[in-house]
Amino acid sequence: MTVLYRKPRDGPWLGFLALFVFAASANAASITTTKHNFQLQTNNVHVATGQAEDGLCVFCHTPHKGASSLLLWNHQFSANQYSWVDVTGGKTTGGTSYPTNLRTWTGSTAKCLSCHDGTVSVGALYWANAGPTPLVGITGPDASAAGSINNPAYIIPDAATGANLAGNHPVGVPYSYDQQASTYNGITTGPDVRLPQWVARPVGPKIFGAGGGGAPIAGAAGIECASCHDPHGTDNTFFLRVTKSGSQLCLSCHQK
Structure with missing residues (x-):
């Protein structure tokens, strides 16, 4: 595969980027030994080809000229618009709408x-x-010829072919923080949601505030993929913030 990697300019911005990214998560330092470290030549799953590079963070973040100011995002977005096509009326059993704008x-x-x-x-x-345009060639047993993920274990089912998230936990939806109805991503907790069945303030999972960032408050809180998965790494499989053993992850939010 042709190497399209371009070495970043040396200078103070590299230090700034490292400070920004690693300050964002207490677990950030552990990313160096995870499958999200694409510069690690022993990763053996997805590896930047060619010269050893010094851009651990650049696969997700950049201090300048990124795709989005939020998280200083540096990776090309998918063209897919996601939905849960198997949901009758587009709502959960509690009447909360599924998002259509992810x-x-x-x-x-x-x-x-x-x-x-x-x-x-x-x-x-x-x-x-x-x-x-890809700037870095990617190789590895879980990488396609084009450098995308081709291991079904790491691909959201059906999303690659139809943007269909059917059968997957809803994300971009409100969470009943402090056991109160919330509005998040333009969606309000459904009228039939039983608020006491939610853990008021989960320990472990990350609950997001208005706009998808910041601290959650009663009435404005929601969940994302990163609520259960910490992209910077954890000691659990699949980057889970809480172990799935004994349903501990599920019970961190759902009171049963």
Whole structure:
């Protein structure tokens, strides 16, 4: 595969980027040994080809000329507009609407799906305002010839072919923080949701505030992919913030 990687300019911005990204998460340092470290030549799943590079963070973040100011995002977004096509009336059993705007919503889910729907090369960076053209060649047993994820274990089912998230936990939807109805991503908690069945303030899962960032408050809280998965790494499989053993992850939010 042709190497399209362009070495970043040395200078203070590299230090700024490292400070920005690693300050964002207490677990950020552990990314160096995870499958999200694409510069790690022993990763053996998705690896930047060619010269060893010093851009651990650039696959997701850049201090300048990124795709989005939020998280200083540096990866090309998918063209898919996601939906749950098997949901009657587009609502949960509690009457909460499923989102239809995940591609343009400011929460982090579209950023996760930019790799995990399997349609965009892992090396398709926006860096230096280059747009969708991949700057880094990607190889590895879980990478397609184009550099995208091709291992079904890491692709959201059906998203690559039809943007269909049927059968997957809703994201970009309100969470009943403090056991109160919330409005999030333009969606309000449904009238039939039983508020006492939600953990008031989950420990472990990350609940997001208005706009998909910041601290949650009663009446304005929601969940994203990153509520359950920490992209910077954890000690659990699949980057889970809480172990799934004994349904601990589920019970962190759902009171049963």
